Amino acid sequence: MEDALQQCRSQGILTGSKKPKVTLEIPKHDGQGDFATTLALALAKIEKKPPREIASALISILENQNSWIEKIEIAGPGYINFFLTQDFWRQTLLSIHEQKSGFGKTSVPTKEKILIEFVSANPTGPLHVASGRAAALGDALTRLLEAVGHQVDQEYYLNDIGAQMKLLGRSTYLRYRELFGEKITLPEGSYQGDYIIEIAEALKQKDGDRYLSGTETSHLDFFTQYSLKTIITWIKTDLHDFGIDFNTWFSEKDLHKNNEVPEVLEFLKSKTMLYEKDGAQWVSTTPFGDDKDRVVVRSNGHKTYFASDIAYHRNKFKRGYDRLIDIWGADHHGYVNRIKAATEAMGYESGRLTILIHQLVNLLRDGKPVKMSKRAGTFVTLREIIEEVGVDATRFFFLMRRSDTALDFDLELAKKATNENPVFYVQYAHARLCSILRVAKSQGFDTAALIKNTDLNTLKPLTLPEEMAVIRELSRYPELIHSAADALEPHRLTFYLQNLSGLLHRYYFSCRVITEDELLTHARLVLITAIRIVLQNGLQILGISAPEEM
């Protein structure tokens, strides 16, 4: 297109100098070609000529230039619609079989080194639903970004120090005493879930009554560390069973141990981004878009949580990452501006930190909201959900919506979900393909050999509109992966897979793959194995299995 525009200008047909961006899109409706461009519309203003006139000038250059082009039409106000030959589409099947699991991924080895931090729930209890959404999102994003050539590490930030930790230790300690018949009252803000009793019980089994004597203070640290260790193990196990193993578990305690918080404050001071007021130390975040400057050291000498957060982000950058992605729940969105401002104050480009906000999950049971509170212990855990619903369905469910819309997760619905859960629709499409392949094999077809001997000629029997529709959708896959990765929106992939599955089911219904006609059967086997590859590739990115039978 760009060449055509250039030629028009050098031949004096068009006279403008500005060059609009040339984009190709896939039209929504039949009869509008395989690809279309709005270039003539965009040029109309620059050239001061009617768009249709510009379009016909462009077409005169474009015609007969490319053997894939069947015909070109001008439509509506000045769209240029391209109709491509069937060979063009068939040829994408060859490239799918050539690239296999690499189809849709870029061949460029490493573009950027990215650290994606997600879940990072406080280790004061088992993971619950909202963390599951973050987990599914972060994990799918990781593979999406890897598919387009980035190197991605996954990190979990552990808030393993501070007041919450003390409270956790205290809660376990009191439950422990309770197990020996003592009457206790849990203070305001304690963790009251049954899992605390579970931890205390395990300790009683292991060590008996040895912590009954002595003061609470003398045992508190032990109880804190013991509870913490137990809970971290739970969290790791739950995530592992959900299909996620983080590259690093970053401890806030280590951050303090290594003196990084005071260091970052010194660093900010050296950049004149730190000042003292009212006995406290403040970071200048306002010049970078924050509403107000923020306190990092309180007048009582205590460093705020925000101070550790700044130090943590500096630590990430210093480890050599080009880009950081944080995934936070909507309940933390108020912190986006300040942490972005703080990283800018340290001198890091704002574009290098992306904070992705996901809206909260409304857990429903029979359509009624389940009130959840970690402290009161009334929450549904991620484990409970994956045990009841299954990993595949849970992940798919979490990834079906754009991250910035609230997600209703009805447990009863998800549990009985056979009809209503779309993951089955996609997985069934895959299983169906496998089933055809099994039958083909039993009838003596060697699909692998057929694929090896495929070329444009052997694909000629593929002529039906249903077949072209599927192939067109397959060819769209690499571009879809790129745009989903750029936008950090894995949900686009779930929609794509549902759509592709729909095309397959429709094709299955209207055409038989295995027929008397051997050449046709060959071509169709090549087609369905290509569909299978794309379904597998897509499901792999989402972290969902592709079953061969259902």
Place this chain on the structure above:
RNA sequence: GCGCCCGUAGCUCAAUCGGAUAGAGCAACGGCCUUCUAAGCCGUAGGUUGCAGGUUCGAUUCCUGCCGGGCGCACCA
């Protein structure tokens, strides 16, 4: 009060950088299994894209105001 996110079919959601006639699933209604898996397919119905302006060839998309919902606004962690 201020800030961020969302308002699209009865419900849950899409809509490729501002593009053509706004699409799926579920629910409803009517059809399709002597055939490679009916966890499937086909058809019908369903809309003033919250409201009102603005920007332009063109707006679900961008801007302003309003209405409604969610979340957040500490020298807390």
